[in-house]
Amino acid sequence: SVVALGTIDLFGLAAGIYLALALREAYYDRPLVGDALWASTREFLPLVVLVTLLVFWQGGLYSERGRRGGFGRVAASLLLVTVLSIAFAIGSRHEFNTFVFAPTAYLLSTVLIGALRAAYELLTRELLRVLGVRRRALLVGEGSQVAELHRTLGFGRAGIDYEFVGVVSPSANGLPLPVLGDLDALPGVLDSR
Secondary structure, eight states, X not given: OHXXXXXXXXXXXXXXXXXXXXXXXXXXXXXXXXXXXXXXXXXXXXXXHHHHHHHHHHTTTTSOGGGOOOHHHHHHHHHHHHHHHHXXXXXXXXXXXXXXXXXXXXXXXXXXXXXXXXXXXXHHHHHHHHHTOEEEXXXXXXXXXXXXXHHHHTTEETXXXXXXXXXXXXXXXXXXXXXXXXXXXXXXXXXXX
């Protein structure tokens, strides 16, 4: 998933920058020539790609499925990438001919990466469901706490269904699953189940 998400992010970033350049050229009523669109940013693109991957990594956007951030984290991370890229451009004395390019590239990249990531999550969630991928889970606790945990978790999280094998609890009062032992039995239950 890290490779797939990294590819999605790089494609969305490149497409957002390309579209922002195309909009800038259209605004100034200049012809849209593919190679010419990249000419002004070719030298900075490797840096922007590297910064994006590092900021996304640091922001947890390549974490496991249940802990990855959503659109809000993508937007915040790309805002940081934009600020760092502008700071680098100013520090390297890059001559700006329009100040609307960076916010436009940010907005387009955020929308594209957010939409592509959402499509990826939807597609992989459905694929996991069809393939029957499940997490085996053992609940540990007492009475109402275990019942509440079972209800809160439901049948799945982050697109992966749970298969509840039972409960480890000091008492069996009102528990929604079979009690497999008390807390002292936990190591044996983990080994056997």
